[in-house]
Each structure stands twice: as structure tokens, then as C-alpha cells.
Amino acid sequence: MKPQSSKPNSAPSWFAEFCQESSIHGLPYVARRDLHWMERLFWLMMVVVSAYFAIGSCLAQWERFRDNPIVYEYEYLFALRNFPFLGVTLCTNYETQKEVDEVIQETWGVNPAEDPSKAAYYGNFLRVLNRLQYDSLDQLKPFENDTSLDNLPYVAMLLKLQEKVLPPKNPAVLAPIITEVGLCQTNSQLTRYGNPYGVQEDLNVTEIRQCGFFSDCQMAEKPFNTIMTHLFLYLHDVNGIMLPHDVRTVTFDGKVKSSYVLRVLLHSISADKEVRNLPVAYRKCRYSDENNLKYFSPYHPSLCRLECRIIWAQSLCQCKPFFYAAAPKVPICNISGMLCLARSDWLKKHCDCFPLCLENTYNIIGQEEQSGGDKNYKGEHFERTTIIKLVLPKMGMKRRVVFSTDQLIMSFGGAIGLFLGASFMTIYGLIYFFLTFLIPKGKIGKEN
Numbered sequence: 001m002k003p004q005s006s007k008p009n010s011a012p013s014w015f016a017e018f019c020q021e022s023s024i025h026g027l028p029y030v031a032r033r034d035l036h037w038m039e040r041l042f043w044l045m046m047v048v049v050s051a052y053f054a055i056g057s058c059l060a061q062w063e064r065f066r067d068n069p070i071v072y073e074y075e076y077l078f079a080l081r082n083f084p085f086l087g088v089t090l091c092t093n094y095e096t097q098k099e100v101d102e103v104i105q106e107t108w109g110v111n112p113a114e115d116p117s118k119a120a121y122y123g124n125f126l127r128v129l130n131r132l133q134y135d136s137l138d139q140l141k142p143f144e145n146d147t148s149l150d151n152l153p154y155v156a157m158l159l160k161l162q163e164k165v166l167p168p169k170n171p172a173v174l175a176p177i178i179t180e181v182g183l184c185q186t187n188s189q190l191t192r193y194g195n196p197y198g199v200q201e202d203l204n205v206t207e208i209r210q211c212g213f214f215s216d217c218q219m220a221e222k223p224f225n226t227i228m229t230h231l232f233l234y235l236h237d238v239n240g241i242m243l244p245h246d247v248r249t250v251t252f253d254g255k256v257k258s259s260y261v262l263r264v265l266l267h268s269i270s271a272d273k274e275v276r277n278l279p280v281a282y283r284k285c286r287y288s289d290e291n292n293l294k295y296f297s298p299y300h301p302s303l304c305r306l307e308c309r310i311i312w313a314q315s316l317c318q319c320k321p322f323f324y325a326a327a328p329k330v331p332i333c334n335i336s337g338m339l340c341l342a343r344s345d346w347l348k349k350h351c352d353c354f355p356l357c358l359e360n361t362y363n364i365i366g367q368e369e370q371s372g373g374d375k376n377y378k379g380e381h382f383e384r385t386t387i388i389k390l391v392l393p394k395m396g397m398k399r400r401v402v403f404s405t406d407q408l409i410m411s412f413g414g415a416i417g418l419f420l421g422a423s424f425m426t427i428y429g430l431i432y433f434f435l436t437f438l439i440p441k442g443k444i445g446k447e448n
Helices: 014-021 037-067 097-108 116-130 137-143 154-161 273-277 301-317 335-343 405-420 424-447
Strands: 070-076 087-091 175-179 182-186 218-221 231-236 250-255 259-271 359-370 386-391 395-401
Touching (some): 037 405, 087 175, 087 218, 097 116, 097 154, 116 154, 137 335, 154 175, 154 182, 231 359, 250 359, 259 273, 273 395, 301 335
Antiparallel strands (some): 087 182, 087 231, 175 182, 218 386
16 A cells, blocks of 8 residues: 655645635635535625626716716806906908909909900909808819919918008007908917918017906907998907807907997806816816917917818818918918818818817807998098907806816725725735735746
8 A cells, every 4th residue: 555645635726815815805705615605606696796886886987087077167256357358350351453453463464454354354363362261162163274373372462452451560459360261350369370471470469458357348449440341350269369150259240331339248267276187088178288289389279170170171182271371381272272172071070179278258248339320421431440348257167176086096996895895905915916826836837
């Protein structure tokens, strides 16, 4: 008879040791061999069910953190804060026959008196160009096959056509700017991104005015001197650029002869300091210094949309329309290029642009119109004035964090502790157990 070996027949079960070392509720009972197998199965089911609810609760908290970490609440503003005066952009399509003839002579060398048919054709093109907007590029279709209209300084031609309505350089309240609706005038502080003179430099405009609750904050403008022309007024953030048909740009039709007094209400959205600690994708807003744009800085939703349209236009037709002064290395579209954009529906591209975390928006709450009287009244040429009065709010909206990153971590710990009785030290102990188990096994395997 062979003597029995003193060495045990089998090593201790690693699973049993794992269960005994763990502080997870119910797991030590799963490994106890003195219990009936049905009891052990019951405790295993309890651990699995508890783990299911713990994981489900953690996922729910994660979705809440990802989708709704911020709430909006009202805050009292009266006499507590000052606000910048709003941005104003004035646009018109004014031109005279004299300027049209001069541009025709300088550009194509056609004398209107000697060749009236060609002059009429080019004059028609210039009038279309002067009224061309980002959403009406299909108006160039009659000129599609005319190569004499390609590679022209379109913006310089607009400057010549509207020479009489451009503001003086000094002193300047407004400055010329090329926009998606043509050549306009603005007090925006970002004129470098719409500079119509071919350089990306700031133009001379009035400085930002700070408005308080006890100060009369208004602007009186006599647009285009004594020239009677249709006026379109756009109100927007002074630190942004006007975008037509945008929710943050207020559009007002100033007609031809009327004077107006407009009362504009400011809407303020502020943010707690903790908002900046949240990821941008979760708070769904950006600060101006969190710039992710290629052609513009600092960040602003209007600049983001402009860049989106420039990039999409380049991807579709390998060019950009002439009314985008930014991205100087991108080729300017000729007539066929702009028609390519119109046929490609380039404006349907969705631009993922977050709003500013600290934002001011506006809407017109009152207007008073005064026309020039009957047809024999001549004073209207001197009295046409637009007065804009900024009304400050007593209450404003504020972004406040209700579910921050540290609260997310604590909610994970609470859910795991409630259902499983586990904690950070439990997870650390499990990692330590696996390392002490696997490393000796690895050494034994190498020795064998």
C-alpha cells in the first residue's frame, strides 16, 4: 500500500476565497459549503438582483448628469449690474445711376453713352449684386454663362455703388461691414471679420457703452443723412455679428421715410461659477474664451454659424461667397460657384453651435412711428431719425448646476452602497485580491 501524501489533493478555491474576502452583502454566503445549495443559490440571486439595480441606478444618474445637469432660475437684477448697449446694424440697397455708370466704366470699359445695350446689361447685374443675399443666390442665374462677370472685386464694387450712404471714417459711430445681406453699417466690436476693405483689421466704431438702471441708455441715429432709401435695422449682441433670420438677431423694417422710437428690452442669462466646471457637451453652452473655431476668435454663436457655412460651402463647391471676409485662403466663388451653392441647398446644413453661457438677447417691446406727412411736406428729408432706447430687466435667468461631477461620484457610491454594501475600499480590496492571486499564479506557471 502506497503511503498517503501529506500534500492536499486540491488547492483552495479562488472563488471561495474571493467571496470570503469581499464585503459585498450576501457574497460570503455564496461560498459557504456548510449551507444547503438552495440557500447558496438564493444568496447568489440576491447579489445578482442587487447588482442589477445598482448598475441601473448608476446609469440613470449618469443620464441625468449628461442631459440635465443645469436648471434655470430667476435672479434679481435691478440696480445690481450694468449691461453693454446692444449692437445695431443698418442695411440698405441704395445706388444711383451715376455710381452704376462709373462702376461699368471702371470694370468693363463700357461707356453707357456709346453702348447703351451693354451698359443696361451690366447695370442690371450690378443692381442684382447690390441686393444679393445669402439665401437668394439663384438670382444670378441669368448671368451664369458670362465669363466677363467672374473674378471681379464684388465687395469693392458694392463700396463704390453705396459710396453716398457710407458713414464717415472720423468720427464714426458705425462702420461699413460686409454681411450675409450685403454691405451694411454696424457698431459691432467684431468688424475685423466683416471688413470690406480686404484686410482683417478692426474698423473705427464707437466703444461699448455700459448701461445702468439709473442712466438713460439710448442711441439716436440719422441713417444715410438726407437720402431717402429703404432701411433695414438689425439688433444683436454688440460682441457678435448680425445674422439674418437668426433667433438672436431682431429684424426691423424701417421703411423709407418714417422716423421711429424703438423700446428694446434686454434679456439676460448668467451662470454660476460651477457651470464652467461641467463639460461643454453637458452644460450645452460655451464661454467666450472657450473658442473652438478655426477662422474666428473669441467664440460667439454667430461666428460659429458663419464658420459652419464657410466650411460647408467649400466642401460643396470649393469656394465661399464674396460676403464672407473671414477665411482669406478659401477661394471666392464666381457666378457659377454661387449658383452651385444655391442648387446644393447649402443652407440646410445643421450647424452645431452652442449658445454663450453668459448671454444677452433682445426684443422690441414698443415702437412709435412718425411719417413725413403729406406729399407736400419737405421736412421729412431732414427729420428722419431712429432712436433706440434700451430697457433693462429687473429679473433675469441664471444657469445653476444641480448635478455636478462630485455629486455624480457620490450618487454612484450611494447606489452601490445601498444595494451591494460596497465602497471604494471594497473595490480597492478586490483589486488587491486579484493582484495577489494572479501574480503568484503567473510565477508558478513560469517555473513549471
